[in-house]
Every structure is written in C-alpha cells, then in structure tokens.
Amino acid sequence: MNAIAKKLALAVGMLAIATGCATTSDKSAETQPLVNAAEVSNTQTVSQIKIDGSSTVYPITEAIANQFQQTKPQYRGQVKVDFSGTSGGFKKFCAKQTDISNASRPILQAEIETCNKNGVKFIELPIAYDALTITVHKDNSWAKDITVAELQKIWQPEAEGKITRWNQIRDAWPDQPINLYGAGKDSGTFDYFTEAIVGKSRASRNDYIASEDDLALVRGVAKDPNSLGYFGYAYYLDNKNQIKALAVNNGKGEVLPSRDTVEDSKYQPLSRPLFIYVNAEAVERNPALKELIDYYIKYAQFTATSVGYVPLPSESYEIAKARFKKAKTGTLFAGKEQIDLTISDLLKAAEGK
Template identity: 45%
Template sequence: METGDYASLSGDIDVDGSSTVFPITEAVAEEFGKLTNGQVRVTVGVSGTGGGFKKFCNGEIVVSDASRPIKASEVQLCSDAGVEYIEIPVAIDGVTVIANKDNTWAQCITIKELDRMWGPDAEDTVMKWSQVRDGWPDDEMEMYAPGVDSGTFDYFTDTVSGESGASRGDFTASEDDNLIIQGVSGGKNGVGYLGYAYYSENADKLKAVEVDGGSGCVPPTDANINQGTYSPLSRPLFIYVRKDAASTPHIAEFIRYFLSNEGQALVAEVGYIPFPQPVYDLILARFENGATGTVFGGENPMGGAVEEVLANSQ
C-alpha cells in the first residue's frame, strides 16, 4: 500500500498482553496512526502475556502481544470460545539478568546458579549472594522479577528450572518492567531479570550479568542474541491476531506494516532484534494465506530455528 493510501483507513484496534512486546507494538501503533492521519486508533495495554491471552480468547481484544508461544491451555480456551488466530513472530529477544551498577562480584552466572537463586527450592532458604556462589558477599539479595502472568516469567522459569512457573515466590513481582528497573537500580544488592530492550534502554542504571549456558560466559548483545550464542535465554516474540478480524482493512494493513521494513526498523529502534528478511517473508506469507493455529507448539525456538519451523509449516 502506498503511504498516501493509508489515509483511507479508519477504525479501532485493541491490543493487550506482554510488557516485553509492548514497546514494539506501541512504536508501530504510533507510526501507523500518523500514516492514517489518526483515523486508525490503536490502544495498547499491558496485562502480561497470560492476561493478554485471556482477553484475546474472551473476545475483548483483536491482537495479543506475547513473549512466548501460546500454551496448550490457552489454545483450548480460544477453541472453546470459537476463536481462531494467526500466530506472528515479530522479533528476537534475550532475557537479561540484571544487577545493580555497584555489584562488583556477579560478572557471569551459570544456568545452574540461576536455578539455585530463582528455583522453587530457594524460597526462604537461599537469601544471600554467598549461597549462590562461594566467595560472593554474605549480603541478602533484593530480588525483582516479572509476575506470574508474564511470558518472561514463564520462559525464564522453564529455561532455568525446567518447568514453566517453577519459581521461588519471595521476590518483588511486577508486570511493569520499569518497577523492576527501579528496584534493582535502587540498592547495591538488587538483582532481577527482564527483556533485553528494557535493559538496553536503562544500561546507564543497570549492569547486565553475562550468562554461561554451557559454552562460556556470553553477554546479551544484539549480535549474540540474533546469532543464538546468547543461549539458552534468547527467544522469539509474537503477536497473535484474531482470524475474524485479520481481513478487516485497517487491521490487515496494521499487521502488514508491523512486518514491513519500517516495522523492522522500529523493532531495532526500541532495542530488540529484527529477524532476517527471509523470516519476515515466511511470516507475511502465513498471514496472507490466513494460516491459523500455532506452529510452535508451546516451544521457544532459538535463533535460526524460527525460520526452520516456519519453512516446515508452509
């Protein structure tokens, strides 16, 4: 569609869900709104990935932001409500372990140590840094992380502890990543995790802890996340659009704009990693063909595996 043609579009688009995907959708919505001279109004809420899917399957919204693939229970919820959807990966993220700027000891951490720190057995037991690794201070950790409705929480716990939702509960939880940033930056013993874009936007206030997934310490960077070397904490991000709304002109053009070169530039602008162009070509083809359902089956493919999954689904 030529830029001038966008002015013929009008209507509302209600989006809700992941706080991690929110910056991307907000940026796309703002630029798309300008192209339509404000005639398309996109409202973007933040209730967490799980909260977004509940609203999506209940028919309250037409697009759901998600920082993980839809779960089997959510597939069933939508099916029971007669809601068909198109699954659209939009970017790559790296879940970033963050610490306070004054933290001089935690330069790198292993997945096993993350489990020791965040796993369910740690609750009311592993309270001090020295309990995570010998030689670290005998100071009590101040822990902040996404809440249970967050896809980031689901993904981190699944990756670190082997089961989605398997986590200690005695930490300060919030669906607002800015509150996590405030908490971690507010005291020397602050520690937490969140999406890469929120870290990169606040790198002057926070320290990113390198992660050893078994092949040595790797920092979260654009290149490492895109190449899959920041493993196993790299993941794709998604939007889901209702099939019955996807052919509506203003919604269809919004999705196309999301996947366009302009949309990809906005992904990078807000701190996430765009897919290579062949991946976006496959995603757009699925959308144009109206392919419904999930091809990721609740799994989080890494790096180039996204292209493989999509190619095999054609």
C-alpha cells in the first residue's frame, strides 16, 4: 500500500472515531434529517454521486466519501471519486458529467462561461489550504533553498532546451543535469504555479516530465538524483523519507512549507486555497448529495489535517455551511487566479468584506 493510500485509510479510521464521538444531541436546524433506505426507494431515486478534478484535493474528498458511505449505509456504493486535474475536472463538471469538482484554484472565467452556457449553477466551498512544495531527491547534497527568481529562471518558456544543468541556476551547484517534474496542463497546480512563479498563467517550458497525478511526480523525484519537482504539500509529507523539500525565498528569507508558515502567511507565493464546487441543481435533485456536502463541511477541518493539509479557521467552515444552506451560487474570485491569497484574505472574501 502506498503512502497516500495508508494515510487515506488512517484518515478514514480517525474520522470514524470523530464521527462516533459526535453527540447525538446535535440537531441544529441547518442539518436535514437522514433519508432512510425505504424513503429513498419509495419517494426519490438516489443517483450515483460523481466527483472528479484535482489530485491535490483528492485525498480529502476520498476520505470524506469513504467515511460518509460507512456512516450512512443507505448510500453505500453511491459515491465515485476520480481525479483528472482541476482543469480536466471543470471540463466534466461544466458538461454536467459530475456533481462535485475538486479544485486547487478558483474557477476561471472561461470555465464559468462554459458552465453558464450549459446551465450549470455552482456553489463554491473553500475547504483547506495547501503549500505547493519544491522538492529534490533525498540524496541531493547541494540544494537546500531556492529563490522565486531562480524558479522563474528554471520554469519560464525561454528556459526550454537552454537551462538544463544545476550550475546554470546557481554557480555553487554542480555541473550536472537538472531533470524537471511538474504538474500537467489539466492541473490547477500548473495554472497556479505558472502564475505565481513565471508571472503568467500557463506560461511554462514544455521539456519536463508532467502529470496530473501528484503521486506519479513524487515517484519520479524519488527515483532521480538530479530531479527537481513541485506538487501538493500532503504528497511531500507522505514521502519525506524519499524526497527533500527546499526552502523558498521570495526576498524575505528562506521559508520551508509547514502548517505554521502557511497560517502565518510566510510561505508565499506558493500557499493556496483548495475548493470543492457543487452542482446546485444536482443538490436539489439528489438527497444523498445534499447529505454528503453537509457531512463534508462538518468534517473538512478534521480531515484536511489528517491527510496533511492546513485546515481553515472554524469560522470559515461556518460561513461555508451557511453558504451551502442558502444555495448561494457563483464565485468570490471574479474568474481569476488568486496569488498570495492568505487565509485571512480568504475569510474576508467569504464574509463579503
């Protein structure tokens, strides 16, 4: 069993404990009563819930979905979670092929227009924070930190076929090939990283090993002594015995990714919010989907921590809960990339401040 699978199993087990410890007296007006199997079969057809999108968000959603189905056996086998990257997920979501889209960036204007054209109204729910992590092979003895300017020099389109050795980045580094591993073009990580580092979304060199699967990138970096790659923080934590994280210097000193440096807004510009997008019409049509999202919001803070991401403040989940209850559709982010967005900024945006 790989590290992510083990962590998912652990998260599900811990979530089961947390669910079991919840008091049965918690009957807020915002929580709908459970739909039992007889009610479902006699009154409404429960459709399978289809989820796709970001591989970064996948561990959170997969853990939630597994425990939801264990807790509510009337919905067992009804939730299917896949990943094809944030952009790939939005293509399916806006084509009405999925009910929930996992996303490692906010929805973009072109995607909003496609959703509008197809009559897809969505509810946007922030669920955690990530720290995009720059990694090298564990036996790399020369690189301990890297600047934003050096990352730009490596990844900008002009570097293709030209910046190919470590000593071209920093004179003190060896005259050895540098082999790059990064997000594929259907990944929200690709969109975010290129905007944050290169300065323009989707502007990147093409001569690198690309994948929408973060775990595939981890394996590549772990096997290649000359590697340099980037992917979500949880995948680094799960594999830090095989790979090494570089501290990132944005001009204010070298900072390693961690929960503390994300919460303190020090790990910039590579900290970013994570989201799920929910088809509002599907919620009205499918009682299981409504219950799943209620469950997701209730346990997202716990589960995000369990799988290695940074949870949002409790207040953020209360805002998300109210937003979902009111079926408040649309995005808070004007269809644009959001770079250097801190947890505090996200909270203010959600509150409409």
